[in-house]
Amino acid sequence: MSDYPESYRYTKEHEWVAVDGDTGTIGITFHAQKELGDIVYVDLPRAGTKIESGKSFGSVESVKAVSEIFAPVTGEVIEINGDLADAPEKLNEDPHGAAWLVKVKLSDMGEIETLLSRDDYMSYIEG
Amino acid sequence: MSELLKTPLNAAHRALGARMVDFGGWDMPVQYTGIIDEHNAVRTAAGVFDVSHMGELCVRGPQALDLVQFVTTNDASKLAMGQVHYSGLMYETGCFVDDILVHKVADTEYFLCVNASNQDKDFAHIDQWRAAKGFDCAVENQGAKYAQIAVQGPMAISILQKLTKTGLSAIKYYWFADGEVSGEPARIAHTGYTGEDGFEIYVAPEQVEARWNELLAAGAEFGLKPCGLGARNTLRLEAGMALYGHEIDASITPYEAGLGWIVKPAKGEFLGSDVLAKQKAEGVRRKLVGFEMRGRGIGRDGYEIRVDGVAAGWVTSGCPSPTLGKNIGFGYLPSEKAQPGVAIEVVVREQPVEAVTIPTPFYKRAK
Numbered sequence: 001m002s003d004y005p006e007s008y009r010y011t012k013e014h015e016w017v018a019v020d021g022d023t024g025t026i027g028i029t030f031h032a033q034k035e036l037g038d039i040v041y042v043d044l045p046r047a048g049t050k051i052e053s054g055k056s057f058g059s060v061e062s063v064k065a066v067s068e069i070f071a072p073v074t075g076e077v078i079e080i081n082g083d084l085a086d087a088p089e090k091l092n093e094d095p096h097g098a099a100w101l102v103k104v105k106l107s108d109m110g111e112i113e114t115l116l117s118r119d120d121y122m123s124y125i126e127g
Numbered sequence: 128m129s130e131l132l133k134t135p136l137n138a139a140h141r142a143l144g145a146r147m148v149d150f151g152g153w154d155m156p157v158q159y160t161g162i163i164d165e166h167n168a169v170r171t172a173a174g175v176f177d178v179s180h181m182g183e184l185c186v187r188g189p190q191a192l193d194l195v196q197f198v199t200t201n202d203a204s205k206l207a208m209g210q211v212h213y214s215g216l217m218y219e220t221g222c223f224v225d226d227i228l229v230h231k232v233a234d235t236e237y238f239l240c241v242n243a244s245n246q247d248k249d250f251a252h253i254d255q256w257r258a259a260k261g262f263d264c265a266v267e268n269q270g271a272k273y274a275q276i277a278v279q280g281p282m283a284i285s286i287l288q289k290l291t292k293t294g295l296s297a298i299k300y301y302w303f304a305d306g307e308v309s310g311e312p313a314r315i316a317h318t319g320y321t322g323e324d325g326f327e328i329y330v331a332p333e334q335v336e337a338r339w340n341e342l343l344a345a346g347a348e349f350g351l352k353p354c355g356l357g358a359r360n361t362l363r364l365e366a367g368m369a370l371y372g373h374e375i376d377a378s379i380t381p382y383e384a385g386l387g388w389i390v391k392p393a394k395g396e397f398l399g400s401d402v403l404a405k406q407k408a409e410g411v412r413r414k415l416v417g418f419e420m421r422g423r424g425i426g427r428d429g430y431e432i433r434v435d436g437v438a439a440g441w442v443t444s445g446c447p448s449p450t451l452g453k454n455i456g457f458g459y460l461p462s463e464k465a466q467p468g469v470a471i472e473v474v475v476r477e478q479p480v481e482a483v484t485i486p487t488p489f490y491k492r493a494k
Contacts, residue, residue, distance in 0.1 A: 037146070037157075038161050038162055040447050041425070059476070063162040063361060063446060063449075064158075064162060064357050066427065066476075
């Protein structure tokens with residue numbers, strides 16, 4: 001469950017992105033959900049919304065506090081994970097899998113290269 | 128940035144895998160397994176909290192009572208030896224320096240438990256008034272002399288009794304005894320900040336890690352869990368208890384905060400007594416009120432509250448209530464709106480969300 005997939009790219013703000021063609025699937029990391037604790041709400045943008053790398057595009061709310069989610073990449077939201085509205089606790093259970101947040105059409109493939117590899121991210125959170 | 132203060136249990140928390148946060152300059156555990164899990168443990172079994180960051184002040188001397196009476200709102204002359212009460216430490220403005228627990232140790236000695244981040248301010252305030260009024264007593268900041276553990280929940284008494292010969296059932300609610308735990312001296316107070324039955328234990332800092340581990344071991348069969356400040360906050364909020372810096376602060380009076388019951392004008396003059404007497408006679412303009420969210424969202428500290436679409440007040444605390452299964456909170460509203468059953472809106476990230484004022488406490492344990 002706490003496995004960080006090798007194929008994902010990560011940010012220091014604890015988001016991940018998985019790239020398939022020109023589609024990027026975005027989520028928050030296991031470490032992020034652990035830091036947040038019990039998640040009770042997830043606010044996501046609608047499909048069609050443009051998101052920009054490094055800018056906030058939504059928020060997750062835990063029992064304790066609200067935290068913004070920052071876009072790891074620039075693009076247009078093509079799908080949101082509707083399951084999370086009724087079952088936000090899935091973010092605590094499977095943050096790297098079933099509890100992905102949004103899928104975006106990537107507008108700058110070059111951005112991917114600027115993100116952290118799995119090993120770099122893991123040394124970042126363990127450092 | 129200055130280094131965070133640590134309680135003697137810091138390493139123990141880290142060993143338990145706690146998530147640590149900066150709480151008023153202290154490096155404290157916010158949670159171990161999860162806030163909801165820990166919250167439920169306290170409501171149904173028991174939880175143990177490190178509250179060693181809390182401050183302790185001692186007022187001792189022939190005029191100790193006079194000084195305590197002068198700086199606080201409640202009537203400490205009514206306390207018997209071994210009794211505790213909740214009180215307000217006041218400015219001349221009738222507003223809060225802090226909210227505190229006053230323990231009567233002897234006719235000439237009072238032990239005050241104060242908020243962590245306020246302890247130096249409280250000490251300076253009380254000692255300054257001691258000097259100004261010439262009361263014949265001494266004030267000592269004893270924060271470094273005590274570590275404090277809270278054991279809370281329906282099973283707390285059974286767990287703690289395994290470790291002490293001090294008869295716990297003989298200590299009435301809001302009384303304390305200077306006894307022992309595991310043969311070492313301990314001030315055992317039948318007090319708490321969770322809305323459950325339980326005890327707060329004051330011990331020497333070098334003893335606290337042993338007591339902590341013994342409590343965890345003794346409590347295992349009862350389902351006791353180590354609990355962080357996250358659960359402490361949701362528990363106190365459900366129980367309708369104020370938190371300094373949220374419901375009360377240096378701009379809020381006890382009457383506004385719904386704490387008129389800790390103000391005893393009949394005891395005579397005290398700091399702010401004239402302001403409070405006037406406020407009592409004329410009524411307050413704003414009051415603290417509980418609310419529950421009807422729409423999707425949680426009203427958090429500082430969020431605007433609207434009545435009839437117009438800004439009318441602010442949220443002081445809010446959280447999902449694990450016990451009640453709804454989102455609750457406290458906020459200030461004009462007095463005429465600060466009663467149960469008023470439709471309000473809480474502005475959550477620029478969106479007004481429907482809510483309604485409700486009676487507090489939100490949760491009351493079955494006796």
